[in-house]
Amino acid sequence: MSAPRVYLPEAAVSGEELALPAEAARHLVKALRLAPGDAVTVFNGSGGEFTAELAGSAKNPAVRVGEHHPVERESPLATVLLAGLSKGDKLDWVVQKATELGVSEIQPVHTARSVRRLDPTKAAKNRQRWHKIAAGACEQCGRNRLPVIAEVTDLATALGEPVATGLVLDEAGDPATGRPPATPLHLLLGPEGGLTAEEVAAAEAAGFKRTALGPRTLRTETAAVTALTWAQTKWGDLG
CATH class of the missing domain: 3.40.1280.10 (SPOUT methyltransferase, trefoil knot domain)
Structure with missing residues (x-):
């Protein structure tokens, strides 16, 4: 199973820790039952994606942003x-x-x-x-x-x-x-x-x-x- 994906427009720097929006936190922690250390993928909408892992606590979940990868899945037809x-x-x-x-x-x-x-x-x-x-x-x-x-x-x-x-x-x-x-x-x-x-x-x-x-x-x-x-x-x- 691939890592769950999270859109975080503020994600830009590897190593930073970002708080999760409430809706994303509910989905990852309550629906998917992820725990700190579990892998997620983060993207900011402007291209490429980051490996990341869940951080923080159950009450205040966050993600720790990892390495950026220039992965694109855009169609050649605009x-x-x-x-x-x-x-x-x-x-x-x-x-x-x-x-x-x-x-x-x-x-x-x-x-x-x-x-x-x-x-x-x-x-x-x-x-x-x-x-x-x-x-x-x-x-x-x-x-x-x-x-x-x-x-x-x-x-x-x-x-x-x-x-x-x-x-x-x-x-x-x-x-x-x-x-x-x-x-x-x-x-x-x-x-x-x-x-x-x-x-x-x-x-x-x-x-x-x-x-x-x-x-x-x-x-x-x-x-x-x-x-x-x-x-x-x-x-x-x-x-």
């Missing part, structure tokens, strides 16, 4: 997922699964058919939660670099910058073909109800190509996972 804000916790699930599938950046966007609307305060709180979800997914899947979780914005703003390669997921599009794309590959999908014709046209004007993911209508969260899996299989490291 991907940016522009996801229309959807209802409930669907985007939470998308963030988790997209991180496991190697996404480089997630850009949540307000679209015309987004039922859920976030004011700046709520958007900031949600962004913090998505960052935490992405960190947990990195702990689970072995990634040592966290994807960027961009600030929530409107679609027009998100389409304001030119893209090297962009695909807008639309049932009326053609299946994607051709050579590996110039990266990063931008994938745009709408919320429940999809994107409006005007939004699709705006995406095309910004350099996106309409692309279908098969003959069936997919839920927004299914489309996100399907698109990333397809792209990573075709051009990334899942082939």
Whole structure:
């Protein structure tokens, strides 16, 4: 069994002893029954990982950071997922699964058919939660670099910058073909109800190509996972 992984953004120096966040402490000590001296792996999200061991006491657990290893498990295909804000916790699930599938950046966007609307305060709180979800997914899947979780914005703003390669997921599009794309590959999908014709046209004007993911209508969260899996299989490291 591999050593449990812990995301500690402050980990930087071998030999230092760092207190564990409450949630990580509960998981390691109470759920996994680890004791001082047991091995763990620590990463700070900016690349590589540290060997480490549990330290401190049962009431005040900590980790003693060991040697740094430049281990990377990033996909050679850089991907940016522009996801229309959807209802409930669907985007939470998308963030988790997209991180496991190697996404480089997630850009949540307000679209015309987004039922859920976030004011700046709520958007900031949600962004913090998505960052935490992405960190947990990195702990689970072995990634040592966290994807960027961009600030929530409107679609027009998100389409304001030119893209090297962009695909807008639309049932009326053609299946994607051709050579590996110039990266990063931008994938745009709408919320429940999809994107409006005007939004699709705006995406095309910004350099996106309409692309279908098969003959069936997919839920927004299914489309996100399907698109990333397809792209990573075709051009990334899942082939």
